[in-house]
Amino acid sequence: GQQVMQIPQYQHVQEGEDFTTYCNSSTTLSNIQWYKQRPGGHPVFLIQLVKSGEVKKQKRLTFQFGEAKKNSSLHITATQTTDVGTYFCAGTTQGAQKLVFGQGTRLTINP
Amino acid sequence: DGGITQSPKYLFRKEGQNVTLSCEQNLNHDAMYWYRQDPGQGLRLIYYSQIVNDFQKGDIAEGYSVSREKKESFPLTVTSAQKNPTAFYLCASRVQGRGTGELFFGEGSRLTVL
Numbered sequence: 001g002q003q004v005m006q007i008p009q010y011q012h013v014q015e016g017e018d019f020t021t022y023c024n025s026s027t028t029l030s031n032i033q034w035y036k037q038r039p040g041g042h043p044v045f046l047i048q049l050v051k052s053g054e055v056k057k058q059k060r061l062t063f064q065f066g067e068a069k070k071n072s073s074l075h076i077t078a079t080q081t082t083d084v085g086t087y088f089c090a091g092t093t094q095g096a097q098k099l100v101f102g103q104g105t106r107l108t109i110n111p
Numbered sequence: 112d113g114g115i116t117q118s119p120k121y122l123f124r125k126e127g128q129n130v131t132l133s134c135e136q137n138l139n140h141d142a143m144y145w146y147r148q149d150p151g152q153g154l155r156l157i158y159y160s161q162i163v164n165d166f167q168k169g170d171i172a173e174g175y176s177v178s179r180e181k182k183e184s185f186p187l188t189v190t191s192a193q194k195n196p197t198a199f200y201l202c203a204s205r206v207q208g209r210g211t212g213e214l215f216f217g218e219g220s221r222l223t224v225l
Binding site: 006009030031033035041042043044045048050088090092097098099100101102103104106 | 142144146151152153154155156159161167169201211213214215216217218219
């Protein structure tokens, strides 16, 4: 079945450093979504990427979708303490009815 | 305000007991989902429903049951057959089951088996 692998599992950075999490799928995706879950909270939608090679930015966050539509990344520039949480990618294959989530990357930040 | 309401937020259960987690949405979404989250792990799909009176098994359906009698409601029953039920359960919905569309999550229900 479809698998979505996400690395790293954990990342600890100093405030102000950059952070990147990577997502790889075993199959070609029709779209990929990213979610953020704050400690003790529930996942909240960040963005969806649909096109091959697509790049989207939200302030300090940059999202990329690979040319082959099998991988994606989330990059945070100059992390802040408000960025703490677990970031999940979730992919859908063509015509599928469900999202498959990666294991998530837990980001902690030293102020 | 529109959203998804899960209850209870915390639940304790003795081994051998069935429990039902409630999920209600007023977003007029067709598709609803139940996920299980264990510490340090991602979200695993238990059951999902595209339309009223229809639902499908997800990746870890064993020991769980659902119903979808109303568009707004998608309760999950954790049965005594579920061998390791202690977890954080998340209900989600989106406009349609296929294609694109973000998931809206409830705040979750934390189940502890004593």
